[in-house]
Amino acid sequence: MAAVTCELKWLKGLLKSLGVENPCTLIYRKEHWNIPDYQPWGVPIVFLLLNRFAELLLHKPGQGWFLAFLATILAPVRWAISKFIETHIIRKLNLRKHGMVPNHSFHQDFNTCLFALVPEGLYDRVDDGSIKLQKESSFSFYDEGILVDGNTKPLKTDLVILATGFRGADKIKDIFVSPFFKNVIAQTNDSALPIYR
Template sequence: MRSWSHWGGNGQPFSTSNGKWKLVAEDTQGLSNDQVYVVDFVILCIGRFSDIPNIPEFPPNKGPQVFGGTAIHSMDYAAMDYKSAAQLVKGKQVTVVGFQKSALDIAMECSNANGAENPCTVLYKTRHWNLPDYLPWGFPLAFLYLNRFSELLVHKPGQGFLHSVLATVLSPVRWAFSKFVESHIKHKHQLAKYGMVPEHSFLQDINACLISTVPAKFYDRVEEGSLVLKKSPSFGFCKEGILIEGEDTPWKTDLVILATGFKGDKKLKDMFVSPTFQDYIVGPPNAAVPLYRECIHPQIPQLAVIGFSESVSNLYTSEMRCRWLAELLAGSFKLPRIKEMEKDVGEWDEYMKRYSAQYYRRSCIGALHIWYNDQLCKDMGWNPKRKKGFFAELFEPYGPTDYVSP
């Protein structure tokens, strides 16, 4: 395979070597023997936000094993029924670690259950521009970040000279859009009052798919004391609770819920038995997962991945990839040479590092989804321009309904 110049040897879904994949299906309940299936093509639709929790690393003797209370991951909490979850947190001092979607929702549930008598602590490492709504100062966010004009403000992978010049010249507009949204969030949530103003821009968060919607009345609960916000770069456990960096006294708590995300890349890697394919699929640790069109690995034939990389609407993006993959399987187009695909992957990696900063491994195309869809459309032989009229094409937001038909 390493000598092939094209994916699968011919740039088509099924290789010239007539290779097969062997799938082993394990019955996790032990009721039956493993089943082995031999197939021509595999599509991995395994997601990335499940199964393998991202547990922080702790210093020796400062992990959950020394804690006198209970420590679980948000995955375990989400698997409980409503009654069991309510009983778990009722009357307890709860600490939720994290500041994204699951963390915010769980913290609100705990504050609803216990009030100010047993406040819930939200322990976070980084402040983010979590939204109160999608109408900054009454203006739809989609008109700022989900149309073609907004993408002219960004340096794009594979762009030409004109696009590069435009992105540079229009950089003050890009900065102004970000500050406009930031001012709305700061005003609506009174972030300065609570010491919650992020150190980075809103643009970075939306490019890294780190935008969450804050539950209603979240900061009201902070004001009344049923939620306590604490920032700490790291923490450890002790018998009484947790040890927060920079504080001498342990923070007493009964229950710690780690809303610290998942190891999606490890989940993808563990699907393979071959060490070679394991290394191929996740790529080097200093680069984004190397998938062409966020779907195909140039060096792994007869396999596609759907639903790993993120966007502002994962269902919408996954549907577009499914349509692209269906056209590829139908023989509507061929893939380019492996070197060309790897070059394209490298350009997207540079884009993600430039705009998502340290979060590039999230493989987010959130603020560049039209440019991405244009590439899929061109591959499939569709017209990438989906609007009627110049101004509509430039300023109207793009969404799933724009791609109903070829």
């Protein structure tokens, strides 16, 4: 938790030093659900997702037939909670305006830990031109910065910060020889809870 706080403070300091004269380009591959705060409409997300009832909403490997049946019956509740949080995030951050609405559910990002907190004022900086959002599949380093695929001219940069994700399920899956265990460990359906790996 302390490392996350330090990183956020550092990022907030960086955002303050930026301006329209010195814009920052944020290159990303895929949109993810990022949380602006922990209390959409006054309801803490912790109460919605991190409690014993929420565990009943998920299919877990090795669970009995009753818990599997209960998770199936409660699937609409899981969907409703996910949509509630998605609606809040889209409204609060104005994601449609910036073209940053993910094409997958919040539930999927939450279960795979592919979400983060959005620094306050990030999208205000996008609006004023201090930060430019650019979706690209890949880039390469160049003498004076980075070269984004499809461009002939490099993007001149003073500093490159690599905040990359990784495909942890694939790395864990490759440990096993058995196709059965590979399939069990790398469950990608929306209802499986990866923490049980």
